[in-house]
Amino acid sequence: MSAALIIIAVTIIAVLLLGLRARHGKDMNLEQWTVGGRGFGTILVFVLMAGEIYTTFTFLGGSGYAYGHGAPAFYILSYGCLAYVLSYWLLPPIWRYAKQHRLIAQPDFFARKYDSPALGVLVAVVGIVALVPYLVLQLKGLGIIVNAAAYGSISPDVAICIGAAVVTIYVMVSGVHGSAWTAVVKDTMILAVVLFLGIYLPIHYYGGYEAMFTAIQAAKPGFLALPPQGESLAWFDSTVLLTALGFYMWPHTFGSLYTAKEERAFRRNAALLPLYQLILLFVFFVGFAAILQVPGLKGPDIDLSLLRLSINSFDPWFVGVIGAAGVLTALVPGSMILMASATLLANTVYRLFHPQVTDVTVSNLAKALVPVIALVSVLFTLQGGSTIVALLLMGYAFVTQLFPSLLASLLPHNPVTREGAFAGICVGVATVAATSLTHTSVATLLPALPEALRDLNIGIVALLLNLVATGIVSALTHRRTAYA
């Protein structure tokens, strides 16, 4: 057993103990388990929200994308800041409504606003579908870390299973309180590790940032700007817009909004969180430093670049520290995602068929579903094939389809009808599902289109179709109700 693996194992055990402690003395009813009794102040909400944002996706996916794709990775730096601007006005009304009606999960919100339990179920299904690739990418990240820290002595597949088992146990012992406290530890650790790597590696290998970027520009001219086709400017703008609008549509993010004690916490965070994005800059520096030092990683292997470079640069014990930080970045969001999908299934779907069911039963069912969902995700993860960033973008394309009907429902006079919301979400999700299953894009479907339109993110195209369907069906059903 390598020193790296020992450090990671100790961290995992410490985190499990912390999770147990957080639960100690708390009465865990369904509201406690999922939304922490709505008693978290600004700092904890800040940490919890930041904790979800800084995941394996940023740590391994962000550095890997910078390594393998170059400038297109900058979209990750850009969308958060636009999402926070939106959050200033978007989150407080959602929180007020959720508090007033004592809502537990995202589908409850849609079901209430549109007075339609069926719409709630549709939203739950969309949420679960979108969460699967998100959970898969966390498990993939855990697998990569455990495999790298064991210096290859544990196979990637076994490493993924170990990771999934840890997340499952963690969720089952701690619920959201565990997430909040671990998030504090995790954010401190990831901040220190990323800053160190992002400063040390470019200086160690190149002598400084200017020298590093000059070397990359000489070796791969234009790699650090957006390319004229493929991941072009049209791709960048459409992807930034898609992910900024979808940012708060994730079921687990939506759920964590409910944990706030007061609405001002969101407005304060809208001013604080953009700065937090700057950590990403250092993640990119690590990926860029790896380009000329560990060349040759292709396809899904680009996600390995940070750890490969770390193994080449440091002693095993320090690789262990980096790996431990990485494990935490997968564990906290992974647990939130698992919990959100279990609650979604139990609370919305099960309750629809058994309306008389008690909170205790739903809560127990949600806990029982946790290992089942984890197992399904492991099976998907073992299929492999996609990079971490591609997985997240697929999830985003799904959840963003909820944005139009959510936004409309916050207006004083909602122009969208129940049928309109239903149709729009179905059309949007069907478009994303059809194109991801058949691996098509706008470019392959309509090659005659001008370059700028061909490179559009498919999620934005789906969103436009969604808007059209929502508009038409709402107009039709509106008139009918007016005549009736």
Next chain:
Amino acid sequence: MAFVKYLAALPFLGILVGVPLLNQVEPLILGLPLVLVWIVLWIVLTAVIMTIIYICDPANRDTPESRQ
């Protein structure tokens, strides 16, 4: 507050319009590619803009009425 809140449109312009206009590696500024520096600048400006909006928004004043 009435007009201050329109400042919130600036980050969208800065990123979605600004990045296409400044999509180039050189000149390196502070050692970083130009387009990257531009994005970082907008992250900092977004924080500044949202702080101004927060301060000017009467909903955030600490009066008993505005406390929810």
